[in-house]
Amino acid sequence: MTLKVLAIDDSRTMRDLLQVSLTESGFDITLAEDGIDGLDKLEAAQPDVVITDINMPRLDGFGVIEAVRAKADYRATPILVLTTESSPAMKARARDAGATGWIVKPFDDVALASAIRRVSAV
Template sequence: MAKSILTVDDSASIRQMVSFTLKGAGYSVTEAVDGQDGLEKARAGSFNLIFTDQNMPRKDGLTLIKELRNLPQYRNVPILMLTTESSEAMKSQGRSAGATGWLVKPFDPQKLLEVVRKVIG
């Protein structure tokens, strides 16, 4: 059974690129249009990995991560930030919120897959 990944980003083009890359490598992908949609889909499903952007309407990435970490089923699930934000202060906030790792946009599809394989196989 394919590992299931949730990708949360308000940019349709980024969601499509992430989805295309992951599906091409055999992963099952669910897309969410913002943090609130991501939280609802996470609650309704079960994911092995979650990617989230930081700057989104309705709920930003850090808030989404904090809320996911409060749900028993997502306490230990890897959550990766995929964002244009790259400052050390923002990365520190991400770690404090519970982010597993950080990738900066634009991303290299091969690097994305390398990271995914490291965290979930």
Template sequence: MTLQVLAVDDSRTMRDMVRLTLTNAGIDAHLAEDGLHGLEVLEDMPRPDAIITDINMPRMDGFGFIDAVRAMPTHRATPILVLTTESADTMKHRARDAGATGWIVKPFDPAKLVKVVKMVAG
């Protein structure tokens, strides 16, 4: 069975890099450009095995997105990885408190991203 991953990032370049990395690993990548768009895509896709989200985005940031996803009964246990340039411990704690599963700092190592996605989704 092919893993399904939703990746939310306002940077087109980052979305393209994540999509390429995941599809090269045989993972179906669904993309969204901010938290609100991420919620829309989430409604239309099969249940994701994992979600990757940036923190700093317009309209709805990563924290708001994580809160909204965790409020949905069907996604309370879906692994959420934060992929961001932020590395401050306060941001990590805030993300963990909101319900994030893990934290990856940009720029990311493609092999590590795939490994972590497979680890949390499996």
């Protein structure tokens, strides 16, 4: 079965990059423009993996993680955060918020696919 990915990012460029990369890797991708939009699309998308940006209007990535984790069905869904920092502080913060892993921007197709493989049943 094709792995379903919900990718949330407020940047059009980043959404396009994710779409191109993930589609080429054979994932079924749903895009959302911010945290609220992402949560709105969560039920319909039924994602196997959630990828979310941190800095977003309306609801940021930490808010997304919290809200997703609060849903019984998605409590253990892998969530990867997109970040431009790879500092230990950032990682700790992402993990404390309940993230499964992270993808450091800029990412390439290989890094993205690897991150997804490490958290999901591809």
